[in-house]
Amino acid sequence: xxxxxxxxxxxxxxxxxxxxxxxxxxxxxxxxxxxxxxxxxxxxxxxxxxxxxxxxxxxxxxxxxxxxxxxxxxxxxxxxxxxxxxxxxxxxxxxxxxxxxxxxxxxxxxxxxxxxxxxxxxxxxxxxxxxxxxxxxxxxxxxxxxxxxxxxxxxxxxxxxxxxxxxxxxxxxxxxxxxxxxxxxxxxxxxxxxxxxxxxxxxxxxxxxxxxxxxxxxxxxxxxxxxxxxxxxxxxxxxxxxxxxxxxxxxxxxxxxxxxxxxxxxxxxxxxxxxxxxxxxxxxxxxxxxxxxxxxxxxxxxxxxxxxxxxxxxxxxxxxxxxxxxxxxxxxxxxxxxxxxxxxxxxxxxxxxxxxxxxxxxxxxxxxxxxxxxxxxxxxxxxxxxxxxxxxxxxxxxxxxxxxxxxxxxxxxxxxxxxxxxxxxxxxxxxxxxxxxxxxxxxxxxxxxx
Amino acid sequence: xxxxxxxxxxxxxxxxxxxxxxxxxxxxxxxxxxxxxxxxxxxxxxxxxxxxxxxxxxxxxxxxxxxxxxxxxxxxxxxxxxxxxxxxxxxxxxxxxxxxxxxxxxxxxxxxxxxxxxxxxxxxxxxxxxxxxxxxxxxxxxxxxxxxxxxxxxxxxxxxxxxxxxxxxxxxxxxxxxxxxxxxxxxxxxxxxxxxxxxxxxxxxxxxxxxxxxxxxxxxxxxxxxxxxxxxxxxxxxxxxxxxxxxxxxxxxxxxxxxxxxxxxxxxxxxxxxxxxxxxxxxxxxxxxxxxxxxxxxxxxxxxxxxxxxxxxxxxxxxxxxxxxxxxxxxxxxxxxxxxxxxxxxxxxxxxxxxxxxxxxxxxxxxxxxxxxxxxxxxxxxxxxxxxxxxxxxxxxxxxxxxxxxxxxxxxxxxxxxxxxxxxxxxxxxxxxxxxxxxxxxxxxxxxxx
Numbered sequence: 097x098x099x100x101x102x103x104x105x106x107x108x109x110x111x112x113x114x115x116x117x118x119x120x121x122x123x124x125x126x127x128x129x130x131x132x133x134x135x136x137x138x139x140x141x142x143x144x145x146x147x148x149x150x151x152x153x154x155x156x157x158x159x160x161x162x163x164x165x166x167x168x169x170x171x172x173x174x175x176x177x178x179x180x181x182x183x184x185x186x187x188x189x190x191x192x193x194x195x196x197x198x199x200x201x202x203x204x205x206x207x208x209x210x211x212x213x214x215x216x217x218x219x220x221x222x223x224x225x226x227x228x229x230x231x232x233x234x235x236x237x238x239x240x241x242x243x244x245x246x247x248x249x250x251x252x253x254x255x256x257x258x259x260x261x262x263x264x265x266x267x268x269x270x271x272x273x274x275x276x277x278x279x280x281x282x283x284x285x286x287x288x289x290x291x292x293x294x295x296x297x298x299x300x301x302x303x304x305x306x307x308x309x310x311x312x313x314x315x316x317x318x319x320x321x322x323x324x325x326x327x328x329x330x331x332x333x334x335x336x337x338x339x340x341x342x343x344x345x346x347x348x349x350x351x352x353x354x355x356x357x358x359x360x361x362x363x364x365x366x367x368x369x370x371x372x373x374x375x376x377x378x379x380x381x382x383x384x385x386x387x388x389x390x391x392x393x394x395x396x397x398x399x400x401x402x403x404x405x406x407x408x409x410x411x412x413x414x415x416x417x418x419x420x421x422x423x424x425x426x427x428x429x430x431x432x433x434x435x436x437x438x439x440x441x442x443x444x445x446x447x448x449x450x451x452x453x454x455x456x457x458x459x460x461x462x463x464x465x466x467x468x469x470x471x472x473x474x475x476x477x478x479x480x481x482x483x484x485x486x487x488x489x490x491x492x493x494x495x496x497x498x499x500x501x502x503x504x505x506x507x508x509x510x511x512x513x514x515x516x517x518x519x520x521x522x523x524x525x526x527x528x529x530x531x532x533x534x535x536x537x538x539x540x541x542x543x544x545x546x
Numbered sequence: 547x548x549x550x551x552x553x554x555x556x557x558x559x560x561x562x563x564x565x566x567x568x569x570x571x572x573x574x575x576x577x578x579x580x581x582x583x584x585x586x587x588x589x590x591x592x593x594x595x596x597x598x599x600x601x602x603x604x605x606x607x608x609x610x611x612x613x614x615x616x617x618x619x620x621x622x623x624x625x626x627x628x629x630x631x632x633x634x635x636x637x638x639x640x641x642x643x644x645x646x647x648x649x650x651x652x653x654x655x656x657x658x659x660x661x662x663x664x665x666x667x668x669x670x671x672x673x674x675x676x677x678x679x680x681x682x683x684x685x686x687x688x689x690x691x692x693x694x695x696x697x698x699x700x701x702x703x704x705x706x707x708x709x710x711x712x713x714x715x716x717x718x719x720x721x722x723x724x725x726x727x728x729x730x731x732x733x734x735x736x737x738x739x740x741x742x743x744x745x746x747x748x749x750x751x752x753x754x755x756x757x758x759x760x761x762x763x764x765x766x767x768x769x770x771x772x773x774x775x776x777x778x779x780x781x782x783x784x785x786x787x788x789x790x791x792x793x794x795x796x797x798x799x800x801x802x803x804x805x806x807x808x809x810x811x812x813x814x815x816x817x818x819x820x821x822x823x824x825x826x827x828x829x830x831x832x833x834x835x836x837x838x839x840x841x842x843x844x845x846x847x848x849x850x851x852x853x854x855x856x857x858x859x860x861x862x863x864x865x866x867x868x869x870x871x872x873x874x875x876x877x878x879x880x881x882x883x884x885x886x887x888x889x890x891x892x893x894x895x896x897x898x899x900x901x902x903x904x905x906x907x908x909x910x911x912x913x914x915x916x917x918x919x920x921x922x923x924x925x926x927x928x929x930x931x932x933x934x935x936x937x938x939x940x941x942x943x944x945x946x947x948x949x950x951x952x953x954x955x956x957x958x959x960x961x962x963x964x965x966x967x968x969x970x971x972x973x974x975x976x977x978x979x980x981x982x983x984x985x986x987x988x989x990x991x992x993x994x995x996x
Contacts, residue, residue: 142766149764150757152660153619155605169603210602244777280696280743281750283733285782287775293730293768296761300731307600311746314599316592318743325737327694332735 099235099324099339100279103228104271106346107258112220114347120525122352123222125497126188128521129357130197131162132501134181135508135537136432138163142292143180146299150176159209160534162202163508165541170206171303174256177202178302182248182295184432185414186361186504190230191354191462191488192237192247199252199301200225200259207260207306208530215527217263223352225259228275230351232323235342236334241286245333249284249297256305257312264313276318277308279329289401290415357492359485359500360430362414365398368465368484369417369454373424376469376479384426384448386471392421393466396456405449413440421467422449431503463487494522509539549685549774549789550729553678554721556796557708562670564797570975572802573672575947576638578971579807580647581612582951584631585958585987586882588613592742593630596749600626609659610984612652613958615991620656621753624706627652628752632698632745634882635864636811636954640680641804641912641938642687642697649702649751650675650709657710657756658980665977667713673802675709678725680801682773685792686784691736695783699734699747706755707762714763726768727758729779739851740865807942809935809950810880812864815848818915818934819867819904823874826919826929834876834898836921842871843916846906863890871917872899881953913937944972959989 112120137143138161147164150172157167162177181187181198188197204218204225213221229251233240241247257278261271281304284297312318323329323339330337360370369392376382394417404416413419413435422445423434439445460466463484469477483489492500498518505514517536520527527533562570587593588611597614600622607617612627631637631648638647654668654675663671679701683690691697707728711721731754734747762768773779773789780787810820819842826832844867854866863869863885872895873884889895910916913934919927933939942950948968955964967986970977977983 145764145766146761149760149766150621153605153621155603155619169605171600171603244782276738276741277743277746280735280738280747281733283731285730285769285772285775285777285779287769287772287778287782288726288730291726291767291769292761293727293766296727296766297730310599311596311742314595316595316599316743316746317741319735319737319741322735322737325735327735328737329735332694332737 097324097339099343100275100322101268101272101320102343103231103258104275105268107224107228107262108266108268108271110224110347112216115220115223116350119223119350119352120219122355123219124521124524125357125494126197126222126355127201127524128501128518129188129497130181130201131517131521131537132504133184133186134177135163136186136504137180137183138508140180140183142183142295143176145292146176146179159206160537162537163539165539170210171306174203174206174306175299175303177206179295179299182298184361185363186358189356189358189364190233190351192233193241194230194233194251195248195298196226196229196255196352196355198298199248199305200229200255203256203302203306204259204263205530205534207263209534211264212529213263214529215524215533218530219524221259221262224262225255226352227350228258229255231342231346234351235339236330236337239336240334243333243335244286246284246286246294246297249301250282250333252298252301253278253282253305253308256302257308260306260309261312264309266309266312270312272320273316273318274308274312276320276322277311277316278305279322280318281308282329282333290412354488356486356488357497359492359496361432361435362420362430363401365395365401365462366417366420367486368463368481369394369398369467370420370424370430371484372465372467372479372481373421374428375481376467376477377425377428380477382425382469384444386473387425387448387451387469388472389470390421390425390452391468392417392452392454393457393460394454395460395462395464396458397462398454399456407440410436410440417454418449418452419445421452547774547789549793550725550772551718551722551770552793553681553708554725555718557674557678557712558716558718558721560674560797562666565670565673566800569673569800569802570669572805573669574971574974575807575944576647576672576805577651577974578951578968579947580631580637580651581967581971581987582954583634583636584627585613586636586954587630587633588958590630590633592633592745593626595742596626596629609656610987612987613989615989620660621756624653624656624756625749625753627656629745629749632748634811635813636808639806639808639814640683640801642683643691644680644683644701645698645748646676646679646705646802646805648748649698649755650679650705653706653752653756654709654713655980655984657713659984661714662979663713664979665974665983668980669974671709671712674712675705676802677800678708679705681792681796684801685789686780686787689786690784693783693785694736696734696736696744696747699751700732700783702748702751703728703732703755703758706752707758710756710759711762714759716759716762720762722770723766723768724758724762726770726772727761727766728755729772730768731758732779732783740862804938806936806938807947809942809946811882811885812870812880813851815845815851815912816867816870817936818913818931819844819848819917820870820874820880821934822915822917822929822931823871824878825931826917826927827875827878830927832875832919834894836923837875837898837901837919838922839920840871840875840902841918842867842902842904843907843910844904845910845912845914846908847912848904849906857890860886860890867904868899868902869895871902
């Protein structure tokens with residue numbers, strides 16, 4: 097089976113009229129959401145460290161660093177915007193644990209600023225790039241992640257290469273090589289979760305995918321079977337693979353339709369527990385002192401990823417279901433403030449966190465949770481969330497995503513620019529070029545923080 | 547066992563006086579050899595494609611592209627010099643199938659041009675960087691390569707990170723993070739062997755290792771167990787691992803002592819067959835018409851890597867033991883000219899190639915070969931090479947490496963510059979800075995090719 101070439105042919109041949117309007121709308125939701133996440137993280141210490149290390153090497157400033165005053169060459173912009181898009185763990189998620197936008201949109205906008213590309217062309221490139229990364233992901237899910245790979249990095253590079261290749265107008269042959277160049281650059285280990293390097297994976301995927309398309313455009317060669325060769329991606333980076341499942345319905349069924357947007361600023365696996373805690377708190381007007389004990393029952397993946405009982409930093413707090421539940425019960429929210437160092441070190445939150453217990457239950461779905469709260473007065477509250485807010489079954493509304501992006505942008509960009517940015521995203525198919533969007537992403541130079 | 551931290555501590559603490567002079571001499575041999583390989587490939591089509599794709603993004607031209615007139619920022623120079631160093635498959639090799647210099651020396655010289663570094667500091671950084679990449683390699687050899695990874699890429703990034711980290715003066719803690727950042731960037735699939743992408747691996751390792759050191763310098767974090775964590779490098783990228791073996795004798799036994807330099811312009815596994823053919827040809831004044839049949843008996847790895855019976859290009863010829871034997875018998879040499887498209891398509895070579903047969907024999911060592919030649923007059927010549935020229939047991943002399951580098955540089959750099967370059971390499975410990983070496987690597991601008 098010609099897996100790599102089949103995907104390349106799909107990307108080369110697919111015309112905008114073959115894509116349902118609903119997918120273009122998903123692309124706009126993804127765009128606004130990812131820009132909000134990146135702008136909100138623009139001054140995050142992870143981003144500051146990366147920018148300060150790499151700024152001496154920036155080329156011509158043709159591309160925007162979202163939410164920052166510096167400008168960079170396209171590959172550095174792809175790298176740093178991909179990093180900032182993922183650093184808050186607030187970006188979109190496919191059910192198979194891939195964050196589709198953080199590696200792909202930064203690559204597209206950097207290529208678009210470099211070469212000139214219309215909004216319509218960029219939306220189309222995103223739909224195809226996301227489809228490629230998600231379908232390669234389906235071929236190796238779940239064995240690939242189970243092996244220890246961070247799918248956002250290892251699959252994102254395919255998405256960025258496919259999207260940029262489409263934007264550059266590569267033919268089927270060059271797209272096949274671009275996907276091979278992507279395959280041989282795939283990297284990102286789950287060992288670094290909880291450190292700055294996790295978000296580097298998304299940035300690297302964006303930069304390396306863009307490079308794969310640029311190299312292939314010049315005739316740079318790779319394997320024509322980068323995915324399916326005996327020593328290709330699917331064999332070397334996964335203990336199991338199913339090409340037919342990954343290619344099934346290509347061009348008629350769209351994986352992007354499954355894309356989820358997060359209302360809470362942490363890994364999706366904790367969302368159902370947070371949702372249950374906030375709903376219980378609001379329904380019963382709970383205060384921390386009234387809570388004797390919290391018992392959550394959730395899918396075992398929650399423990400695999402977020403079992404940190406004593407987080408010491410905001411970032412570690414994102415990987416602690418115990419902190420997430422306690423902070424949600426104390427604050428009735430789970431935004432960036434609830435995953436700050438201050439909140440993780442808050443004595444009230446710590447005290448409640450130590451009264452939170454959790455139990456893995458394989459009969460509970462990933463986006464589902466049962467929470468039982470024992471009160472000091474002896475009452476017992478039980479709350480069941482069958483589908484967390486933001487799930488495929490209970491998606492965030494467009495207005496929710498807009499509100500989230502506005503909240504993330506506030507303090508980084510002036511209010512008028514945020515308005516213009518939101519409008520530009522919802523009307524992206526009418527934008528004459530990338531810069532008519534990215535011009536809203538640079539704060540006025542020399543403007544003090546806040 | 548603290549594997550990553552142990553290596554980081556070794557790099558942070560090791561002082562030049564703890565390194566035997568013989569290792570510094572190996573570093574100089576490696577330097578001259580790798581510069582020759584890169585300069586010889588400076589106008590290769592693989593390099594031309596990569597440079598043309600990436601030149602629009604070059605930053606400040608503080609670093610030299612070896613053998614070319616363009617200048618680039620340090621990361622792009624590391625990438626492109628690493629690529630050109632490996633493109634001819636003529637660079638050095640450790641017995642465990644790693645090419646130590648192509649990912650490490652380009653990173654060191656780029657960092658050296660960027661920050662300023664003495665020749666002595668760069669030699670020391672190379673010894674330590676090579677030691678780290680080779681010892682991580684020993685931990686996962688041979689399972690890692692058998693899985694399908696190209697060790698020059700996946701291990702080279704550790705070497706470049708360690709070497710650049712030493713050059714930047716990182717302490718043990720930051721070096722530990724640098725090795726983690728390296729681990730999570732490790733990539734390079736054997737599926738792309740025979741294409742332009744193979745040499746991209748060495749370049750990416752150089753660029754990404756340099757970036758790992760620069761990021762760690764700014765406090766960018768990673769796992770402190772990038773190598774040994776459950777979802778770290780050694781578990782995810784290898785089916786087996788032995789940390790104790792990799793760390794045994796660290797600082798007293800030097801893996802760099804095993805480094806081999808190639809007299810022939812192709813993979814090391816074919817060298818013994820080539821050597822045997824050239825020796826038989828020269829001893830018996832053989833001409834192609836006199837040869838009825840050639841039978842080679844060699845290690846099975848030769849067939850795994852170079853079983854192409856009908857190569858169509860010079861590059862494919864490097865992966866054909868049949869072509870290598872025929873070309874060596876026709877020309878008495880196996881340099882770049884014997885792996886050109888013209889030689890691969892030469893009817894005399896093709897005719898002889900089809901009379902070459904080869905047999906895998908697990909009792910024959912990797913650098914050993916038996917060749918039996920039946921002549922048209924009925925005579926039979928047998929030749930046994932127990933250790934190919936360039937092996938640890940039969941190393942190339944310094945003068946051989948110098949001669950090879952001069953031959954590779956001719957036509958790219960003026961003779962006077964090659965003289966200066968050779969002198970600078972042999973006296974590298976006295977160079978005040980990187981630029982007093984790299985100034986010899988740029989051809990005079992606007993000088994026509996040849």
